[in-house]
Amino acid sequence: MRRDGTFIAVEVDDQSAADANLARKLTEACPVDIFAQGGGGLLEIVEKNLDECVLCRLCLDASPAGAVKIIKLYDDSAVLA
Amino acid sequence: MRFFEFEAREVIKRAGIPVTDYGFTTDAAEAREIAQRIGGPTVIKSQVLTGGRMKAGGVRFADTPEEAESHAREILALEIGGHMPRGVLVDPKAEVEQEYYAGVVWDGIRKQPVMIFSPVGGIDIEQVAEEQPDKVGRRHFSNILPFSDFQAKEVIASTGVSGPELNKLVPILTRLAKVFVEHDMVLAEINPLGRLSDGSFVALDAHMDIENEARGRHRRLLADLGVGDEETRQAREATPFELAGELVDATDHRGVAGNVTEFDGNLGLVIGAGGGSLTLFDAVRAHGGEPANYCEIGGNPSVAKACGLAKLVLQKPGVDKIAVMMSIVSNTRVDIVARGVIKACLELGHDPGEKIAIFRIPGAWEEEGFKILERYGVDYADRSVSLNEAARRAVEKIQGVAA
Numbered sequence: 001m002r003r004d005g006t007f008i009a010v011e012v013d014d015q016s017a018a019d020a021n022l023a024r025k026l027t028e029a030c031p032v033d034i035f036a037q038g039g040g041g042l043l044e045i046v047e048k049n050l051d052e053c054v055l056c057r058l059c060l061d062a063s064p065a066g067a068v069k070i071i072k073l074y075d076d077s078a079v080l081a
Numbered sequence: 082m083r084f085f086e087f088e089a090r091e092v093i094k095r096a097g098i099p100v101t102d103y104g105f106t107t108d109a110a111e112a113r114e115i116a117q118r119i120g121g122p123t124v125i126k127s128q129v130l131t132g133g134r135m136k137a138g139g140v141r142f143a144d145t146p147e148e149a150e151s152h153a154r155e156i157l158a159l160e161i162g163g164h165m166p167r168g169v170l171v172d173p174k175a176e177v178e179q180e181y182y183a184g185v186v187w188d189g190i191r192k193q194p195v196m197i198f199s200p201v202g203g204i205d206i207e208q209v210a211e212e213q214p215d216k217v218g219r220r221h222f223s224n225i226l227p228f229s230d231f232q233a234k235e236v237i238a239s240t241g242v243s244g245p246e247l248n249k250l251v252p253i254l255t256r257l258a259k260v261f262v263e264h265d266m267v268l269a270e271i272n273p274l275g276r277l278s279d280g281s282f283v284a285l286d287a288h289m290d291i292e293n294e295a296r297g298r299h300r301r302l303l304a305d306l307g308v309g310d311e312e313t314r315q316a317r318e319a320t321p322f323e324l325a326g327e328l329v330d331a332t333d334h335r336g337v338a339g340n341v342t343e344f345d346g347n348l349g350l351v352i353g354a355g356g357g358s359l360t361l362f363d364a365v366r367a368h369g370g371e372p373a374n375y376c377e378i379g380g381n382p383s384v385a386k387a388c389g390l391a392k393l394v395l396q397k398p399g400v401d402k403i404a405v406m407m408s409i410v411s412n413t414r415v416d417i418v419a420r421g422v423i424k425a426c427l428e429l430g431h432d433p434g435e436k437i438a439i440f441r442i443p444g445a446w447e448e449e450g451f452k453i454l455e456r457y458g459v460d461y462a463d464r465s466v467s468l469n470e471a472a473r474r475a476v477e478k479i480q481g482v483a484a
Binding site for chain 2: 052072075
């Protein structure tokens, strides 16, 4: 699953996106509400909040290595992972 | 926030400073009743938050209650300087032997209150200071340490006042100074302070202004005076542009992107940080620029909030470019503001590199911010470029557009 804002894109691998427990963790961790839980507790990426990302890495800390990627679209798609 | 005269009088009355047996009303018939109660000649005064009342016919003298009612009716319908009166104050016409001035104002440079006294009252204290400087006494005092009567005594005595007069005036100026500090005021003025034929003193008019930010600390007083939260008491009504700015700031709790004030120039300003707004606004004007607005941004607003403010300014008729400038002291994230203002340009269909005359915000996350600005071709400056120089460059660019 990948969603793009103007400056920031967020990518979550499909297996992690289907993990309701991880979805809860990400929803709690993100200070700018980029993640939410939809039907069945599945992960949703809130597109309107993508550009609010403060690059805090809390989502990366809350998830298994490589599960979530933060992509800086303004910086040659540099990836925080 | 300015007080009406009737409110200021109530404040000083509560502080124990003698006032006349006045009455406030919004009804002409009631003005007559007040005049009847007072007995004798009265003064009917329009309650407006603007000067020039006397010249505009907002202060009239009445010999009878009927005359008081008639004057009150006319004054209540009289607009002064674009303001309709809140009501009228019916005041006994005092037999005054001499008029004095007593005031306390906040000195923003010394960051202390200064009390001012003059035995020449009833006219602007600035005029007295210019024409009879020896008749104006002043002294700064601490708004933290306890106030001493002696400080007031020194100020009054320095103008040549002595004897029983001095002894009666000291508690008045002392109480005024205490009222000023206790209520977080920026101005507390009694002018004139009248000496009556029996030697007593009475406040005949009062002006007060409390720090806007302190309103929350004085809810009880404001409630007692009937001042509602919705009353801004600004010098003029907010324009639709300014109201839209308030809405932008209210979008979320993060940071500040507001205090928008409308001007009629062509250079939109997105400015702020620790006094930076005022400095930058002045710098733009000093370089011959014409700001379209004043505003304050800082404290890490969200991208959406910075975007909202920039969009508002960009959409203002007559705005050719915006200048995004801040001092370093607020520690607001450079990349977040950069995203906000660039997003505003993009969403309005503008090229950020064309629309943003200069972006001068150094500080937190500046490397990330500069990457964003470079990506969109925005001319930016780091901390090696002064606020003044940044303003100059912005004006130079906008003047290039105008030419």
